[in-house]
Amino acid sequence: MTKLLSKDKKYKRVAYYPGCALEGTGKAYDTSTRAVGKQLGLKLDEVKNWNCCGAMEVKNIDPKIQTYLSSRVLSNAVNKNKHDVVMAPCNGCYHNLKKAEYDLENDPATKEVVDRLSTKAGHKTYEAGQAETIHALDWIKDAIGEEELSRRVKHSLKGLKVANYYGCMYTRPRHIFPEKDQGPGSESTSEPHFMDDLLATAGAVNVDFPLKTACCGGAHTLSDSDTSTKLVLNIIEAAEAAGAEVIATECPTCHSGLEMHQIRAEKVLGRKTNVVIMYFTQLLGLALGVAPRKLGIHENVSDATDLMIDKRLLWAT
């Protein structure tokens, strides 16, 4: 119980691991995450001198290298930033840090390799249990919570119809997320709802969307574009069929995958869809009264401006 109480406070100031995508194609996710944090009075300390977590690629060369990369990020957060909570908004980063935590605790062979590489590289090795990795959703949900959030909402999303898309890496495989599926209050790996909860508090109406955790083919966005286009089209059409005006995302890879293949489906398969794709932090930011510019809404490929103007959500462009 004491842990739960202190946890609340703990998340108000966390180490922030943006990752490579948030410095590139996912810049708007970084901007909007920081803006929402600032608006809510939450403090983000960027992990010092961080490196790439390995994304979806390095594990295919060797999973233990990926674990080493992720462990170095955790080691820096603990030893350089002196934090014991690391917040990663990118599903890929979040997943890899979680996986590193799990493997370091449960697989001696991985631990041996990580210790060896860390020593060779001349930095402190990360020990399982030194830090807790959380997603941006956990962060807002725990540090602020729905009650407080509803008090902070300045411009309700006024019934905007949203399909919440969580993707693969946030919930699978189950064993690397021991805190999920723990009953009321915890996140579910089969039917995740944290994004639904937050956006509903901000005034959105969450449509009944069956493909919340379907795969967008992000791993093969460029190397097997036809497969990715089919998968994305399936997700987008299901969201439209459910009545969604916006698909809310929580991952830069999913987000740019949906944007890219929405266009590709139109150009290559002749299937045009209209649903708008936005980061959940952009929607939340609008509701909290952050200026749209500061949320990077104009940087999205999927153009949200018409819909936002139509819904009178762009209150101060």
Added chain:
Amino acid sequence: MPIHEKSLIREENIRTRDDLVIDGVDVSGHWSTFIESRVVTDYNEDLEDQIAGLPGGENIHRCWQCGSCTNSCTVNALNADFNPRYWIYLIRTGMESELLRDKDIIWQCVSCNKCTYVCPREVAPEGVMKATAHWLELMGHTPKSPSTLFDEVFSEQVIKRGKIEESGIIRGFFKKTGQPLMQNWLTTMAFRLFKKLPFGMMFHMAKSTIFRPKTKGWRKSQLAIEDYIIEQDTKHRKLLGLDKPTSPTPQASNDNATSTLVEAAE
């Protein structure tokens, strides 16, 4: 008897006589459908150990063939020939030639981990797919898949600099696979993006192409990782019997999955 689950049997193994009368009974058409009998003699008894020795394949022996992986599989829903349960069966029974018939699609696993999520035996079928794709390339059965080429371009940059710069990776990948950068959907996307981008953002993007992001003091990590790659590559080649220069390695011209990274390391 008609075969109801035809979709599960390879078409070329199904025989149907259009014209057949047995003991005066006309059994033409689907009444005479049967499956071609076959005799398997070319087992590769090392196949399971080889796959199990590559990263991701470690738990293949735990599979009890329930089929949950295939049932949940993202790619199987698009292509019924993509069948993780079946491939695990073939690997465990050593039916290499049968496995090779699907060699060109195994790399298409999108790592969604639905299989690993549902597998009751903790086989981690996603890892087995990666190990199998890796095995096919190491043995020279397939050229490097586009996915492997992408992984390599990406990993090379991470190992060298600690961070990646996306546009560099995309350019590198298109070059490596001989694709034009100007595909109509990509240009449409770039156009839509640039039309709206403020000057600051363009500046930011241009800056990261010129001053490519790098983690400070990364050199020692780079060397540690490269040593490890060479060590693992040597181990894998030994396991697959590819370390003996005298043995005629299958399609020796086909460079394997890690060699570029090792070359980069040297």
